[in-house]
Amino acid sequence: MSRQKKLLGLFVIVICFSFSFLQGAVNEKILENIFSFTVLGPNKEALAKGTGFLIAKQILATNYHLVSKAVKKVEGLNYKGKKVKFDGIISFDKNLDLALCRVNQKKPGLQLGSFSSLSPGKKVTVVGSNEIGEIIEFNGEVKEIHEINPTLHVAELTISGPLTLSGAPVLSPEGQVVGVLLALEGGRRVALPVDGLTKLSQTNAVKKFKEWQAENYFETLEGALFAGRIYEAVGETGRAQIHLENAVKLNPNDVNLLLQLADIYSEQRNFESAISTYEKALQKQPNRDDIYMKIGNVYLNMMKWNEAINAFQKAFDLNPQNEKVYLYMGQAYEELRQFDKAAEAYSKYVSFDPEDKAEVQKRIGLCKMETKDFEGAAQAFGEALKKFTQDLDLHENYAQALLKAKHYDEAAQKYYELAQLNPKRAEIYYNTVVRMYDEAKMPDKAIEAAQKMVEANPQSDTAHYNLGYLYVRLKRFKDAVEVFKKVIELRPDNDYAYYNLGYCYNQIKNYSEAIKAFQKFVELNPEEANGWFNIGINYMMLKKFDAALEPLKKTVELKPDFSVAWFNLAITYLNLNDRYSAIDILEKLKKLDPSLAQRLRDILSRY
Numbered sequence: 001m002s003r004q005k006k007l008l009g010l011f012v013i014v015i016c017f018s019f020s021f022l023q024g025a026v027n028e029k030i031l032e033n034i035f036s037f038t039v040l041g042p043n044k045e046a047l048a049k050g051t052g053f054l055i056a057k058q059i060l061a062t063n064y065h066l067v068s069k070a071v072k073k074v075e076g077l078n079y080k081g082k083k084v085k086f087d088g089i090i091s092f093d094k095n096l097d098l099a100l101c102r103v104n105q106k107k108p109g110l111q112l113g114s115f116s117s118l119s120p121g122k123k124v125t126v127v128g129s130n131e132i133g134e135i136i137e138f139n140g141e142v143k144e145i146h147e148i149n150p151t152l153h154v155a156e157l158t159i160s161g162p163l164t165l166s167g168a169p170v171l172s173p174e175g176q177v178v179g180v181l182l183a184l185e186g187g188r189r190v191a192l193p194v195d196g197l198t199k200l201s202q203t204n205a206v207k208k209f210k211e212w213q214a215e216n217y218f219e220t221l222e223g224a225l226f227a228g229r230i231y232e233a234v235g236e237t238g239r240a241q242i243h244l245e246n247a248v249k250l251n252p253n254d255v256n257l258l259l260q261l262a263d264i265y266s267e268q269r270n271f272e273s274a275i276s277t278y279e280k281a282l283q284k285q286p287n288r289d290d291i292y293m294k295i296g297n298v299y300l301n302m303m304k305w306n307e308a309i310n311a312f313q314k315a316f317d318l319n320p321q322n323e324k325v326y327l328y329m330g331q332a333y334e335e336l337r338q339f340d341k342a343a344e345a346y347s348k349y350v351s352f353d354p355e356d357k358a359e360v361q362k363r364i365g366l367c368k369m370e371t372k373d374f375e376g377a378a379q380a381f382g383e384a385l386k387k388f389t390q391d392l393d394l395h396e397n398y399a400q401a402l403l404k405a406k407h408y409d410e411a412a413q414k415y416y417e418l419a420q421l422n423p424k425r426a427e428i429y430y431n432t433v434v435r436m437y438d439e440a441k442m443p444d445k446a447i448e449a450a451q452k453m454v455e456a457n458p459q460s461d462t463a464h465y466n467l468g469y470l471y472v473r474l475k476r477f478k479d480a481v482e483v484f485k486k487v488i489e490l491r492p493d494n495d496y497a498y499y500n501l502g503y504c505y506n507q508i509k510n511y512s513e514a515i516k517a518f519q520k521f522v523e524l525n526p527e528e529a530n531g532w533f534n535i536g537i538n539y540m541m542l543k544k545f546d547a548a549l550e551p552l553k554k555t556v557e558l559k560p561d562f563s564v565a566w567f568n569l570a571i572t573y574l575n576l577n578d579r580y581s582a583i584d585i586l587e588k589l590k591k592l593d594p595s596l597a598q599r600l601r602d603i604l605s606r607y
Contacts, residue, residue, distance in 0.1 A: 026127050026137050030175060033110045035060065035084050035103070036129030036164065037076040039069050047071070051128035051135075051168035052101065053177070054109035061197050062167035063182060064092045064099040065217035070209040076103065079135040088208040094222035096152070096196040098180060102206045110169055113176030115193035118142050118155045124191070126159050126181050128168025138165070146190075146233035155179060155191040156234055165189070188234045218243065221250040225257070232260070237267045255281045255288075262294065271302045289318035289325075296328055305332040323352035327360065334367060343367035343376070358387035365397060374405035392422050399429075403436055411436065412449065419456060426456055427463060434466050443474050461491040468500060477504040495524040502534055511538040529559035537568060545575040563593035570600055574607055 039048040047069040052062035067074060067089055076084030085104040092099035118124070122142045130136050140159035147153050157170070163183045170179035170191040179191025217223035228243035244261040251257060262277035278295045282288065296311035309332045316325045326349035333342035346364045350357050365380035381398035388394050395418050402411035412433045419426035430453035437446035450467035457463050468483035481504045487497040502517030515538045522531040533555040539548035552569040556562055570585040582604060589597035 026125065026171075027175075030110065030127060030171070031079040031135060033105075033107050034127050034135055034169065035076045035078055035105075036133040036135060037062075037066075037074050037084070037086060038133075039066060040071065040073045040075060041069075042071050044073075049129065049131070049133075049164045050166045051164065051181070052076070052103075053167075053169045054103075054105055054107050055100075055112060055177070055197055056109045056202060057106045058102055058104065059090070059109065059202050060086075060101045060103045060105070061169075061180060062099055062101065063180065063192075064094060064097050065223060066167055067099050067101060068092075068215050068217045070212055071214050072210050074101070074209055077133050078105075081133075086209070088206040089212060090202060090206055091200045091204045093196060093200060094217065094220065095226065096192060097182060097217065097223070097226055098192065098196050098200060100197070100200050100202060110171075110177045111175065112194055112197065113172050113174070113178045115153070115155070115178055115191070115195050117172060117178055118145065118191065120144055123173050124157060124159070124178070125171045125173075126157070126161065126165060126168050126189075127171065128161070128165040128181060131162050131164055136161075142191075148229045148233055153193065154182075154230065154233065157181075157189045157191060159189050160187060161189065170194075182230070184231065184234070184236070185239060186236055188236060190230065190234065219246065221247055224250065228260070228264075232264060237264050240264050241268060252280075253284065255284050258284075259291070259294070266294070266298050266301070269301070271298050274298050287318055289315040289322055292318065293322070293324060293328070296332075300328065300332060303335070305336045308332045323349055323354060326352075327354075330360075330363065330367075334363070337370075339367040339370040343371065343373075358384045362388075362394060362397075365401065369397070369401060369404075372404075374401050377401040378405050378407070390421070392418070395421065399432075403432075406440075408436060408440055408442065408445070412445075416452070427453065427460055430456060430463065431466060434470070438470065438473070443470065446470050447474070459490060461487045461494055461497070464490065465494070465497060468497075472500060472504065475507070477507040480504045481508070493524060495521055498524070499531065499534075502538075506534070506538060506541075509541075511541045514538045515542075527558060529555045529562060529565070532558065533562070533565050533568075536565075536572070540568065540572060543575075545572045548572050549576065561592060563589060563596050566592065567596045567600060571603070574603065579604070579607055 033054040035052050037050060037052060038046050041047045048066045050062060050066040052060040055061050074086035076086050078084055087102040090100040090102055120142050124140060124142060126138045127135060138159045138161050140157050143156045143158050145153055145155050161183065165181050166183040168181040169177040170181055172178050177194050179194050182190050182192050184190065218227050224243045224247035228240045228247055231240035231243060241264045244257070244264055247257055248261055258277055258281040262274045262281065265274035265277060275295060275298055278291055282291050292311050292315035296308045296315065299308035299311060309329055312325050312329045315322060326345045330342045330345035330349065333345055343364050346360050346367065350360050361380045361384035365377045365384065368377035368380060378398060378401035381394060381401055384394055385398060395414065399411050399414035399418060402414055415429040415433045419429045430449060433449040434446050434453065437449055447467065447470050450470050453463040454467055464483050464487045468480045468487060471480035471483060481501060484497050484501040484504065487494055488501065498517045498521040502514045502521060505514035505517060515535055518531050518534045518538065522528065522535065525531055532551045536548040536551035536555060539551065549572050552565055552572055555565040556569060559565065566585050566589055570582040573581040586597055586600050586604065589600055
């Protein structure tokens with residue numbers, strides 16, 4: 001009696017342990033319809049472990065790849081750990097990896113829902129076996145719906161769990177079965193459509209496991225295809241490649257299968273194998289322009305531009321209405337820097353009025369800029385801007401094309417528009433217009449642009465400086481004086497504003513103010529010989545030769561080969577009645593500048 005009590009106590013502990021894994025969201029009516037099982041080999045070794053669930057009395061649904069391995073026996077357990085007898089296989093679908101088995105369970109089965117009720121974000125629950133046969137609940141949601149082929153979709157789930165979850169029911173929040181779980185190598189979990197179960201016969205004669213011809217489903221053509229396509233859909237291209245290679249060995253004449261494998265090779269960047277496999281498909285169907293297109297795209301990825309063009313040309317020869325040929329040929333020609341051919345190919349593509357027309361117009365514009373067809377480039381950029389109205393780079397390219405095409409006023413308007421669209425670069429745009437008109441020898445418009453630049457940014461010393469520079473170019477020195485004074489007000493350390501101010505004062509014969517400006521310049525740039533030289537020259541203009549002497553001496557000290565400075569220093573010495581110093585300079589000028597030396601000799605002859 002004591003021994004019986006101990007055994008009973010142990011049994012209670014085991015049951016509690018089994019329930020401890022559940023989260024409480026699944027009731028007993030669901031649990032009693034779900035079973036773990038082990039597929040045994042001839043020596044009773046475990047060949048596979050998984051999960052199954054009742055869909056009717058004595059009818060258990062699971063994955064075919066699990067039970068297909070059975071040699072003699074399948075051992076099952078219910079959620080309480082009691083054994084469940086598996087009699088054999090009733091029916092199966094190798095294209096969906098689904099099977100129905102006969103079991104000695106008379107529960108009515110789980111209610112079936114519809115796979116179409118699943119969508120990304122939908123909450124689901126999976127109840128299935130762990131590695132030791134306990135039934136566990138996993139909760140998650142649909143991550144993504146993948147199309148395997150036009151008639152088959154699967155749902156990738158966020159649920160993790162052991163491989164033994166394969167065959168488990170995927171439950172909706174209402175408790176209906178909406179999918180059959182397929183646990184993939186690598187951790188991915190997908191729901192196969194529950195609708196496939198309704199197409200399987202529940203009335204076929206049972207094929208006993210001891211009479212069953214065991215097979216490894218994934219080594220069959222159907223299994224290799226199914227696994228390859230599932231793995232490809234969820235992004236496991238390495239595993240997809242392995243299964244599809246097996247499928248090709250089993251059916252080497254299936255062109256679509258060859259193409260799918262070649263696509264996988266291409267995704268894996270195994271380009272040589274991709275090309276070889278595409279060519280095998282072409283041997284069987286040589287008039288497929290789409291295969292030549294695939295080959296061309298692989299060559300693009302390999303940066304073999306000429307080979308890509310050859311492949312695209314063959315695609316074109318087979319189907320001149322395949323507009324993508326022109327797009328890809330354009331890309332290859334562009335990489336070869338054959339921009340004229342690239343623009344021509346892109347233009348033919350655009351003639352088909354594709355959805356990405358505007359994007360390709362940008363490429364046409366860039367190619368035409370390279371060939372210096374600026375009119376064509378401007379036209380292409382203008383077309384592209386009809387769609388990409390806020391693309392600043394495109395606006396800049398359009399403005400540059402207009403400038404290069406010498407449509408100066410249109411270019412100016414575009415740069416002004418850019419200044420509004422991108423205020424951070426407004427000064428650059430205005431400055432471009434100023435420089436454009438200046439180089440085009442259109443000074444009035446250059447000044448107008450510079451004035452706009454000042455109006456747009458009145459605190460910019462650069463804007464004022466450029467305006468002053470243009471006034472100097474036009475010899476409007478009084479206007480320039482006012483502008484350079486404004487530059488100095490905005491930026492007192494702008495050394496060349498002082499220099500230009502001094503130059504302008506010199507030109508209007510205001511030598512005293514010129515001296516002040518140049519003195520400020522040399523304060524900022526004491527080693528700049530030109531500043532000292534201009535101080536000396538302006539003192540000379542005032543006939544203050546004693547004041548001119550030191551600045552000119554400083555000039556030639558800083559720049560000993562400055563022949564004009566030596567000449568003016570000699571003149572200063574003469575005006576200070578120092579003929580001997582002037583004669584000394586004559587000897588230096590003979591080496592530096594013979595023509596100036598001759599002029600000085602002529603002057604000395606008169607003293």
